[in-house]
Amino acid sequence: MAQLNNRSIKIMTGNEACAEAAIVAGMRFFAGYPITPSSEIAEVLSKRLPEVGGVFIQMEDEIASMGAIIGASLSGLKSMTATSGPGFSLMQENIGYASMAEVPVVVVNVQRGGPSTGLPTLPSQADVMQARWGTHGDHPVIAVSPSTVQDTYEWTVKAFNFSEKYRVPVIILMDEIVGHLNEKIVIPDANEIEIINRPITTDPPEKYIPYKLTENDIPPIAHYGTGYRFNVTGLSHDETGFPTNDPKKIDALYRRINRKIERYKNEIIFYKTELLDDAEICLVSYGSSARSAKRAMREARASGIKVGLFQIYVLWPFPCEALREISNRIKKFIVPEMNLGQIAHEVECATRTECIKVNRVDGSPITPQEILEKIKYVSV
Amino acid sequence: MFPYKKYLRLDKFPHIWCTGCGCGIIMKAMLRAIERAKIQKDDVAIVSGIGCSSRTPGYLDFNTLHTHHGRAIAFATGVKLAKPKLKVIVVTGDGDATAIGGNHFIHAARRNLDMTVILYNNHIYGMTGGQVSPTTPFGKRASTAPYGSTEPDFDISILAIAAGASFVARSTCYHATQLDKLIEKALLKKGFSLIEVLAQCPTYYGRPNRLGNAVDMLRYYKENSIPVETAKKLSEEEKKGKITIGVLHDIERPEFCEEYQKLLDRVQIKHS
Numbered sequence A: 001m002a003q004l005n006n007r008s009i010k011i012m013t014g015n016e017a018c019a020e021a022a023i024v025a026g027m028r029f030f031a032g033y034p035i036t037p038s039s040e041i042a043e044v045l046s047k048r049l050p051e052v053g054g055v056f057i058q059m060e061d062e063i064a065s066m067g068a069i070i071g072a073s074l075s076g077l078k079s080m081t082a083t084s085g086p087g088f089s090l091m092q093e094n095i096g097y098a099s100m101a102e103v104p105v106v107v108v109n110v111q112r113g114g115p116s117t118g119l120p121t122l123p124s125q126a127d128v129m130q131a132r133w134g135t136h137g138d139h140p141v142i143a144v145s146p147s148t149v150q151d152t153y154e155w156t157v158k159a160f161n162f163s164e165k166y167r168v169p170v171i172i173l174m175d176e177i178v179g180h181l182n183e184k185i186v187i188p189d190a191n192e193i194e195i196i197n198r199p200i201t202t203d204p205p206e207k208y209i210p211y212k213l214t215e216n217d218i219p220p221i222a223h224y225g226t227g228y229r230f231n232v233t234g235l236s237h238d239e240t241g242f243p244t245n246d247p248k249k250i251d252a253l254y255r256r257i258n259r260k261i262e263r264y265k266n267e268i269i270f271y272k273t274e275l276l277d278d279a280e281i282c283l284v285s286y287g288s289s290a291r292s293a294k295r296a297m298r299e300a301r302a303s304g305i306k307v308g309l310f311q312i313y314v315l316w317p318f319p320c321e322a323l324r325e326i327s328n329r330i331k332k333f334i335v336p337e338m339n340l341g342q343i344a345h346e347v348e349c350a351t352r353t354e355c356i357k358v359n360r361v362d363g364s365p366i367t368p369q370e371i372l373e374k375i376k377y378v379s380v
Numbered sequence B: 001m002f003p004y005k006k007y008l009r010l011d012k013f014p015h016i017w018c019t020g021c022g023c024g025i026i027m028k029a030m031l032r033a034i035e036r037a038k039i040q041k042d043d044v045a046i047v048s049g050i051g052c053s054s055r056t057p058g059y060l061d062f063n064t065l066h067t068h069h070g071r072a073i074a075f076a077t078g079v080k081l082a083k084p085k086l087k088v089i090v091v092t093g094d095g096d097a098t099a100i101g102g103n104h105f106i107h108a109a110r111r112n113l114d115m116t117v118i119l120y121n122n123h124i125y126g127m128t129g130g131q132v133s134p135t136t137p138f139g140k141r142a143s144t145a146p147y148g149s150t151e152p153d154f155d156i157s158i159l160a161i162a163a164g165a166s167f168v169a170r171s172t173c174y175h176a177t178q179l180d181k182l183i184e185k186a187l188l189k190k191g192f193s194l195i196e197v198l199a200q201c202p203t204y205y206g207r208p209n210r211l212g213n214a215v216d217m218l219r220y221y222k223e224n225s226i227p228v229e230t231a232k233k234l235s236e237e238e239k240k241g242k243i244t245i246g247v248l249h250d251i252e253r254p255e256f257c258e259e260y261q262k263l264l265d266r267v268q269i270k271h272s
């Protein structure tokens, strides 16, 4: 293993990086059900978690996996599950529960093509909208999308930090390409990695109000088995955590759980721009497609076309304002993604202009050439 | 009088259950069992799904978790594995545990995870208005079986035994005094334990099937129950239509948390 200060350089896959980063982030409970192309995350963790005193359990299905990680999180362990398309669909019910009961958990979806069993071994980015709207009701969502193995490591840690800080389920939307890609990664020194833990109550048990309206909209948590006897429910509840039918209290709850992400969205939203200052054409991309977009941009620049890249790392909340701001300067937006235009639709809403789409839904990656062709077509 | 108040969240009353419902009888038996087993309130976590029976934890002053329909055992698995010192009790209905939650039920039994499942079997979906359940007996009426159920029903206790539970007992709401002793045994048993309690739902099971009021239904339980010891001496024919009550199954099997701890010890020693 090469050493670089206290960093180490390794070759690993996105799935391995995700599993290792989760342990570094403090994850000590994993429950999952195998599904291609995510299974390596479970496999690595079944070996690694016992080594660090954590718990690995292969549950009977994804619904159970999601339920178990919520239970474990409420008992004090940072918890995670990993799945792909059909399994992600099964998890929706309990993802909703985690939103409602404000339980920090991380859900990895290594995307494959769908609907249904779809394309088990092939990549896709078609669960972007399922991540946003998969479960019923009004609830906030944080979803991140890494492009490289390095990103996967970093964004897995950040996903835990977000979930802990805001007490929300956080979704890591990988895709098969990133999950199975073997590439170089610099693993930072453990001291360099910022790790955030959930806000724990400092109130004594008799004063503890589980969903207290605090100034920052994020109520501090207590854990089961620590002398705090409180109730958690998926029903609409008041500050005390018990079901309520009082319209005022119901309204307050829904608005707060949505507001707590809305008001911190500037801390959450993350994108990177490249060569946008003088650009006339802007590529908007994410996940593995952004890799091809970047390459296409370089080739287009080499032939004198003014094109830049807006790469989205946090898909939800969506960077509407940033896109709207640049839209005055940009003549055309091109959105390459492995679906039929899920993020393109959001870009259109944000910029109020029609985007050029580059889509593939045949299980093959979008090549830089395909994007380049669109760039050339637009620039004439 | 037993100090129920010590365990209740008094401000959550009145409860939502119908007059004559069996849910309260089981809830009280559970509290007596916890007291007899000398388990501290802070050390108990009660997890439920959705249904009339699943509303029980809301009234009780423990660590309580009210989850989705059918999912209580899945959530409870996480709670238990993350905090093995907790006594985890799952309160569930027949629909909750054996229809939508059937998969979690049999797998928790198979793993022999240390938890006690108290299953209120009222043969019907109470909360949603009396639809047919996997335990509605053949021919009985329900709001979705207006001509009588055409499906055979589950014997939940046998199901749990077959799946690997280490302790299984059955009782009824009539046998309230026996019930707390059975629950106590289950709580003290290491491994997956099930207490199946036949509970009257006079509103949605009793009425369409003309079984009378709650008292009539309790009388039925009284007159048609036979202790396991007696049942053993009877032929299948003689047992037909009878409810066998008592401890049906009590064996020793490796428990999941203990096995996992052994694995941790092994792996961590190897790496230190």
Ligand SMILES: Cc1ncc(C[n+]2csc(CCOP(=O)(O)OP(=O)(O)O)c2C)c(N)n1
Residues within 6 Å of the ligand: B050, B051, B052, B053, B054, B068, B069, B092, B093, B094, B095, B096, B097, B120, B122, B124, B125, B126, B127, B128, B133
């Ligand atoms: C996913 C889902 N499907 C359906 C329901 C509606 N539902 C609520 S309670 C219930 C059945 C309850 O019956 P049982 O579990 O036997 O409990 P009981 O009310 O009789 O105690 C159903 C179907 C639900 N809440 N969630």
Ligand code: SF4
Residues within 6 Å of the ligand: B016, B017, B018, B020, B021, B022, B023, B052, B053, B122, B126, B127, B200, B201, B202, B203, B204, B205
């Ligand atoms: S509907 Fe049946 S189970 Fe539900 S509270 Fe009424 S009597 Fe009890």
